[in-house]
Amino acid sequence: KAGVTQTPRYLIKTRGQQVTLSCSPISGHRSVSWYQQTPGQGLQFLFEYFSETQRNKGNFPGRFSGRQFSNSRSEMNVSTLELGDSALYLCASSLGGLDTQYFGPGTRLTVL
Amino acid sequence: DAKTTQPPSMDCAEGRAANLPCNHSTISGNEYVYWYRQIHSQGPQYIIHGLKNNETNEMASLIITEDRKSSTLILPHATLRDTAVYYCIEAGSARQLTFGSGTQLTVLP
Numbered sequence: 001k002a003g004v005t006q007t008p009r010y011l012i013k014t015r016g017q018q019v020t021l022s023c024s025p026i027s028g029h030r031s032v033s034w035y036q037q038t039p040g041q042g043l044q045f046l047f048e049y050f051s052e053t054q055r056n057k058g059n060f061p062g063r064f065s066g067r068q069f070s071n072s073r074s075e076m077n078v079s080t081l082e083l084g085d086s087a088l089y090l091c092a093s094s095l096g097g098l099d100t101q102y103f104g105p106g107t108r109l110t111v112l
Numbered sequence: 113d114a115k116t117t118q119p120p121s122m123d124c125a126e127g128r129a130a131n132l133p134c135n136h137s138t139i140s141g142n143e144y145v146y147w148y149r150q151i152h153s154q155g156p157q158y159i160i161h162g163l164k165n166n167e168t169n170e171m172a173s174l175i176i177t178e179d180r181k182s183s184t185l186i187l188p189h190a191t192l193r194d195t196a197v198y199y200c201i202e203a204g205s206a207r208q209l210t211f212g213s214g215t216q217l218t219v220l221p
Contacts, residue, residue, distance in 0.1 A: 033208070035209075042211055042212070042213060043156070043199075043209075043211035044211075045209065045210065048208060058208075092155075100146070100158050101158070101209060103156045104155050105154060105155050106154070106155050108153075
């Protein structure tokens with residue numbers, strides 16, 4: 001079974017721009033969660049989507065948003081990029097409920 | 113904030129067992145203990161999880177103390193490819209994982 005895929009793998013943007021990252025979950029998984037990883041803050045939970053609805057949200061500003069499509073694929077958008085948004089963005093999928101999360105390889109975003 | 117405590121780093125000789133400890137003294141009755149590892153700049157990899165019984169799979173064994181306040185992840189025969197940051201996480205739901213700083217395990221040749 002194919003794993004979680006994320007595109008693009010690497011991205012360079014400038015301050016003030018906006019960016020959209022994509023995540024395709026494991027086939028059959030309906031829950032997609034997003035995490036941000038930086039050297040200073042570690043791995044932090046952004047939000048979780050299940051059946052196209054946001055079910056959980058971490059402590060991030062409204063510039064970070066997401067959505068999920070009917071095929072469970074998810075996108076994450078960051079508007080008005082700041083230098084501090086440079087990070088590895090990870091998505092993880094699961095069947096839902098108490099099922100284990102499986103992570104993708106991440107998208108490395110650099111904001112200049 | 114992460115609710116688990118792990119040593120920041122450990123070394124292990126190749127071929128020997130690696131025993132990674134974790135304290136989760138505030139764990140509640142319905143929270144599982146999850147272990148993930150992350151090899152540099154890759155996505156975290158699920159290893160194992162448990163509630164109160166010891167668990168074993170093809171990757172590792174998980175020993176949870178009877179009071180559930182601590183656990184040990186055991187990699188029975190560590191290889192150089194096991195060098196990674198290992199995270200112990202207590203979670204009532206697998207949906208929102210709170211990662212701490214983890215343990216940097218270095219397997220030495």
